[in-house]
Amino acid sequence: MNDTTIKTPYFMIDEQKLVANLDKAKQLKELSGVKLVLALKCFSTWGVFDIIKPYLDGTTSSGPYEVKLGHETFGGETHAYSVGYSEQDVLDVADVCDKMIFNSQSQLAAYRHLVEGKASIGLRLNPGVSYAGQDLADPARAFSRLGVQANHIQADALASVEGVMFHMNCENKDVDAFITLLDSISEQFGQYLDAMSWVSLGGGVFFTWPGYDIPKLAAALKAFSDKHGVQLYLEPGEAIITKTTDLVVTVVDIVDNHKKTAIVDSATEAHRLDTLIYDEPASILEADEQGEHEYVIGSCSCLAGDQFCETRFNEPLNIGQRLHILDSAGYTMVKLNWFNGLRMPSVYCKRGNGDIEKLNEFDYNDFKRSLSQWSVS
Ligand SMILES: Cc1ncc(COP(=O)(O)O)c(C=O)c1O
Numbered sequence: 023m024n025d026t027t028i029k030t031p032y033f034m035i036d037e038q039k040l041v042a043n044l045d046k047a048k049q050l051k052e053l054s055g056v057k058l059v060l061a062l063k064c065f066s067t068w069g070v071f072d073i074i075k076p077y078l079d080g081t082t083s084s085g086p087y088e089v090k091l092g093h094e095t096f097g098g099e100t101h102a103y104s105v106g107y108s109e110q111d112v113l114d115v116a117d118v119c120d121k122m123i124f125n126s127q128s129q130l131a132a133y134r135h136l137v138e139g140k141a142s143i144g145l146r147l148n149p150g151v152s153y154a155g156q157d158l159a160d161p162a163r164a165f166s167r168l169g170v171q172a173n174h175i176q177a178d179a180l181a182s183v184e185g186v187m188f189h190m191n192c193e194n195k196d197v198d199a200f201i202t203l204l205d206s207i208s209e210q211f212g213q214y215l216d217a218m219s220w221v222s223l224g225g226g227v228f229f230t231w232p233g234y235d236i237p238k239l240a241a242a243l244k245a246f247s248d249k250h251g252v253q254l255y256l257e258p259g260e261a262i263i264t265k266t267t268d269l270v271v272t273v274v275d276i277v278d279n280h281k282k283t284a285i286v287d288s289a290t291e292a293h294r295l296d297t298l299i300y301d302e303p304a305s306i307l308e309a310d311e312q313g314e315h316e317y318v319i320g321s322c323s324c325l326a327g328d329q330f331c332e333t334r335f336n337e338p339l340n341i342g343q344r345l346h347i348l349d350s351a352g353y354t355m356v357k358l359n360w361f362n363g364l365r366m367p368s369v370y371c372k373r374g375n376g377d378i379e380k381l382n383e384f385d386y387n388d389f390k391r392s393l394s395q396w397s398v399s
Pocket residue numbers: 061063064103189191192193224225226227257258259260261
């Protein structure tokens with residue numbers, strides 16, 4: 023299959039780039055003894071799990087269907103966490119997970135009896151410190167509902183669990199900043215951690231970023247696990263799939279209203295939602311910031327402010343031309359939606375040997391089915 027003949031929009035996951043990230047994950051594991059579970063909330067395109075499985079220890083999840091998916095398609099250790107479980111969720115999940123992490127002491131008290139003897143039970147703690155660029159994504163933000171605050175811990179609740187989970191980083195590329203958080207956790211919660219058998223430090227540690235000091239991170243993790251006598255886990259999502267995937271689109275129109283806008287056959291609101299939520303412009307492979315032709319790369323949704331980015335090109339853009347929107351794997355395919363009835367991007371993988379494999383494609387029936395399956399009689 024030749025990628026120029028694939029109908030846009032589509033995602034192309036590059037195996038070689040994925041394996042480059044996974045090699046760094048392997049190095050981190052070997053140096054530190056940490057176990058790594060893939061955060062399915064970030065990336066759950068299970069069609070490429072065969073590539074990832076040899077490198078990671080399992081999956082972690084944020085809702086009951088992710089737990090089931092991790093168990094079915096990835097295997098290894100399946101960690102289940104949810105900000106809020108219903109009783110039915112707990113019943114469904116307890117049989118397929120290895121670790122069940124509750125977000126609050128009230129959920130722990132209500133459901134522990136349903137999990138005992140089936141999975142190792144944990145509790146999420148909130149360290150009150152974090153590294154997160156935006157308040158929206160900051161687990162330690164004011165009035166946070168994510169985990170138990172240090173001054174709310176009931177000693178008997180903690181005594182009844184085998185492990186705890188912290189998550190306080192978002193795209194943290196600074197190893198020293200991470201170590202400062204680790205020290206704070208050790209200082210605040212050390213007395214409890216010493217009694218645990220496992221501790222998860224969550225996701226958001228960007229150890230695959232170019233130049234990241236993996237040996238320094240590994241040494242800090244190893245010292246922490248030795249000090250408290252615990253098996254450590256990290257829950258990487260973005261770090262695993264960063265810079266592996268393009269969203270390939272076609273320019274369908276060019277309009278001019280004081281600025282030129284190239285409208286493409288995709289929309290951030292439907293296919294790359296975090297561009298919109300976090301106001302983080304995308305990057306385009308074909309662009310050149312020194313180029314003399316400036317364009318807004320506009321979405322084909324009806325939302326007035328829906329655009330991928332503003333950037334420059336060496337040559338004027340043409341209708342029919344393809345553009346590659348870079349780094350489009352994390353928190354994209356898991357958030358795809360049918361807004362405006364746009365064509366859903368298909369999903370492909372470019373294998374290490376150059377072969378291109380189709381993982382998914384969608385059609386009008388998928389759109390229709392997502393809205394109703396039956397009509398009133
Ligand atoms: C509890 C938890 N674990 C892991 C992750 C994955 O984070 P990332 O994709 O930034 O590594 C998140 C992201 O929000 C999270 O909330």
